[in-house]
Amino acid sequence: MLNIADTLYRWCREARPFALATVTRVSGSAPLPPGTSLAVGADGEAVGSISGGCVEGAVYELCQQVLTSGEPPIRASFGYSDDDAFAVGLTCGGELEVLVQRIEPADQPHLATALEEVLAGVPISVAQVIDGPQRLLGRALSVFRNGSTYEGTLGSQPTDRSVATRVRALLRAGRSGRVEVGGDTDTCPEKLTLLVHTHAAPPRMLIFGAVDFAAALSRAGRFLGYRVTVCDARPVFATPERFPHADEVVADWPHRYLERADVDARTVICVLTHDTKFDVPLLHTALELPVGYIGAMGSRRTHEDRLERLRETGVPAELLARLHSPIGLDLGAQTPEETAISITAEIIAHTNRGTGLPLSRVPGPIHRSVPVARVSSPAALLTV
Template sequence: MLNIAETLHTWCLAPRPFALATVVRVTGSAPLPVGTSLAVDTDGHAAGSVSGGCVEGAVYELCRQVLDEESGPVRTRFGYSDDDAFAVGLTCGGELDILVQRIDPAHQPPLLHGLLAVATGEPAAVAQVVDGPPHLIGRTLSVSGHAPSLNGTLGGEHEDQAVVAQIRAHLAASRTGLIGIGADSATCPERLSLLIHVNAPRPRMLIFGAVDFAAALSQAGAFLGYRVTVCDARPVFATAARFPYADEVVTQWPHRYLETASLDTRTAICVLTHDAKFDIPLLTRALTLPVAYVGAMGSRRTHQERIRLLRAAGVSEEHLARLRSPIGLDLGARTPEETAISITAEIIAHAHHRSGTPLTRSDGPIHPTHAPPAPMHH
């Protein structure tokens, strides 16, 4: 639901009842992940998507029905129909379980609290019951990351404590996903399935080297949802005017900036200076950090010399193996814009443990069931 958090927050403040359809289970290939939502308000306005178009019409009508009849939550499944190519279903061959529920903002303060945190940019998580006893389905609990506190209840202290521990773990990992609790005396006598929606701060992209390639890459990174920093030791080049898509432009020696930068396991580090006096101190540090990606620009000759200097600086073979250099996928890129696409394509492929091979030359699933989440803002 956090893909439409700002719209839902506006509807909650109105307050305006709406129907919320959420993807709670995906089997096989499907265009959108678990947690994605479509909502319909009492005026028939729609926001979001659950399938990228395949079953939107049917889900929209189901939302209108649930909203008009003021009925309880409805869970339904959509899949591919072999008998009728034009039947409502997923032509991609996957299956989606959709939970549709009526939301009355006046009686859903936990949901409102979670949406407010997301709308104001705070890290937050909302747990939504998607399977279990009928009186609990659709109920929500929310936790804000800056000042962790529980909003909402499942009706019992044991259940709430068990869910909050899971919510905080998912929030720390920046991961949306399903959990199961209950069926034991320590938590809850009845089995519950909850979908934890997580809104994490934007992942960071650190671009070192205030060059034309950095300008194009900062635009591509911003488009993908990264919080982009451009850093260069030369003040004449490191200016905000040259990098309008960057969230910040820093004038500092790269390795010194990296020593104090706030990073996490989603961070992408792109070194575009191809100047040893900047690159070697920077990469010596960067390759030891628990970040998602470290890439460096340069020719193959530059790469070989860079590896020699890094070894001389004491960088281990294990850490050297993490370096993506020359940076980017082999797309034949020449212009800064093409090179930015090459680099971001490699970052995406690396994040999902994929090869970057054209889909026409592969026969595996396009969207693996257990693929790790992409490092994009929800």
């Protein structure tokens, strides 16, 4: 639902009922992930998409049905077969499950608060019941302020606390996923499956080296939704005017800045300086951090020399294996702009466990299912 937060927030503020269709499960080549929603207002206005156009017509009709009849939430499945492929339009070969429900903003006022936080860029999670007793289907609990508070109810305080504890772990990790609770008479006697929609703070892209390639990469990174920082030890080059697409431009020694930077598993680090006095101390620091991607620019000769210098500083082989160097995919890039595409393509492939090969050479589904976190306890995040 967070993909259409702006419209849903307006409808909630206006106290307008609407129907919400949410993808709860996908398999095969279904194009959009769980949590993606389509909504239909009382006047028939539709916003969002759940399949990139494949089954919107059928789901729109279900939304109108639920909205006008006031009937309980409906769960529907769409899949590919010779008989129904063209009937519903899901010709991509995938399967998806959808929960369609009527939302009365007055019944769940916390949703308006959660949507307002999303629009303000504040991290929040909304846990929506997608499997369980019919009376709870579609109910939601919103978790705010890094998990310190929550609003809404799933029927009882023990259940709410149990769910909030599990959602808190996902919110702090900036992840969406499924949460399963129940079977415990002390907390939640009824088994529930919830889909957790998380709006996380944007991931960080740290670019070191105030060069032309950094200008192009900062623009590409911002387009992909990263919060971009450009850092260089030379104040004359590290200026906001040279990097208008960066959220932050820092004049400092790269390794010194990185030592105090706030990073996490979604952070990507791109070292474009190819100067050993900057590269070696910077990469020595970076390779020990729990970040998602580390890449360094330079020729193969520069790469080998850099590896040797890092070994001399005591960096072990298992950490050196994390380094993507020379940075980027082999696209034949020549210009800074093409190089930026090469680098971001490698980041996307690494993040999503892609091969980096042309789709024409890769068998199997085009749209891969990204593993979702199934959290039974906060400690489970250590293993997912």
